[in-house]
Amino acid sequence: MTAPLTIAIDGPSGSGKSSVAKAVARRLGIGYLDTGAMYRALTWWCLERGVDLADTEAVAEAARTLPLEVGTDPDAPTVAVDGTDVGAAIRTSEVSTAVSAVATNLQVRPVLQQLQRDLMARIADETGGVVAEGRDITTVVAPDARVRLLVTASEEARLRRRSAELHGSADAAAVEATRDQVVRRDRDDSTVSTFTEAAEGVHLVDTSDLDLEASIEAVLDVVAGVTEAEE
Numbered sequence: 712m713t714a715p716l717t718i719a720i721d722g723p724s725g726s727g728k729s730s731v732a733k734a735v736a737r738r739l740g741i742g743y744l745d746t747g748a749m750y751r752a753l754t755w756w757c758l759e760r761g762v763d764l765a766d767t768e769a770v771a772e773a774a775r776t777l778p779l780e781v782g783t784d785p786d787a788p789t790v791a792v793d794g795t796d797v798g799a800a801i802r803t804s805e806v807s808t809a810v811s812a813v814a815t816n817l818q819v820r821p822v823l824q825q826l827q828r829d830l831m832a833r834i835a836d837e838t839g840g841v842v843a844e845g846r847d848i849t850t851v852v853a854p855d856a857r858v859r860l861l862v863t864a865s866e867e868a869r870l871r872r873r874s875a876e877l878h879g880s881a882d883a884a885a886v887e888a889t890r891d892q893v894v895r896r897d898r899d900d901s902t903v904s905t906f907t908e909a910a911e912g913v914h915l916v917d918t919s920d921l922d923l924e925a926s927i928e929a930v931l932d933v934v935a936g937v938t939e940a941e942e
């Protein structure tokens with residue numbers, strides 16, 4: 712019997728890994744796991760309940776008891792906490808600004824990492840594979856994934872994309888308004904995970920000069936190359 716097709720994708724903010732991971736999962740007919748959404752959901756839950764994000768033990772306890780449900784269909788991924796759909800709430804600038812404080816909490820990370828491993832196993836079992844994306848999937852959560860990729864792009868390209876997405880423009884003012892969510896967040900997050908350089912055995916895909924479709928094709932080519940080499 713063939714092993715499930717587990718694909719791990721890491722990369723910095725705005726590199727395109729979520730868009731690419733979703734499309735790749737869709738085309739391969741397997742499940743999709745957005746691990747950043749889990750850190751965001753925990754952040755939302757802490758803010759909602761008035762948990763001080765600087766209180767590392769209180770946030771870790773919230774992680775251990777988080778009533779989280781994730782839907783992993785790449786056509787309609789969902790995130791719910793305690794029965795509330797938080798798909799939109801976890802993308803607000805309030806959560807985006809605060810999430811690194813939660814993601815850099817070293818008591819939180821092992822809790823969510825174990826949850827992510829369990830989810831990957833369940834999704835792979837149910838759909839024959841999984842594409843999981845984040846910052847530490849290739850290195851910590853699933854270093855034994857069959858295909859591991861680092862999706863990168865230049866800082867300029869990432870700022871331009873995120874700025875267009877959030878502000879509908881990539882002019883100088885819009886790019887400046889986006890800088891915190893890309894550059895500062897990556898700087899904070901990179902204190903606990905390695906996602907700017909590919910670890911050994913991890914395939915690098917630089918999307919700086921690629922459009923979305925070409926980025927998806929580049930990742931599918933890597934997947935095909937790895938799986939054909941296994942045969």
Ligand SMILES: Nc1ncnc2c1ncn2[C@@H]1O[C@H](COP(=O)(O)OP(=O)(O)OP(=O)(O)O)[C@@H](O)[C@H]1O
Binds near residue numbers: 723728729730731
């Ligand atoms: N290759 C590409 N070319 C142009 N735009 C892209 C490309 N890849 C993604 N985008 C666009 O850039 C924006 C950011 O992409 P996406 O959300 O997938 O990035 P990300 O790496 O998952 O970021 P984050 O980790 O912050 O969630 C989206 O609006 C997406 O449509």
Ligand SMILES: Nc1ccn([C@H]2C[C@H](O)[C@@H](COP(=O)(O)O)O2)c(=O)n1
Binds near residue numbers: 746815844848900
């Ligand atoms: N495996 C992961 C996934 C995400 N994070 C952090 C990095 C971000 O600040 C935050 C939200 O991620 P995004 O939705 O922007 O991809 O979570 C992490 O540390 N490890």
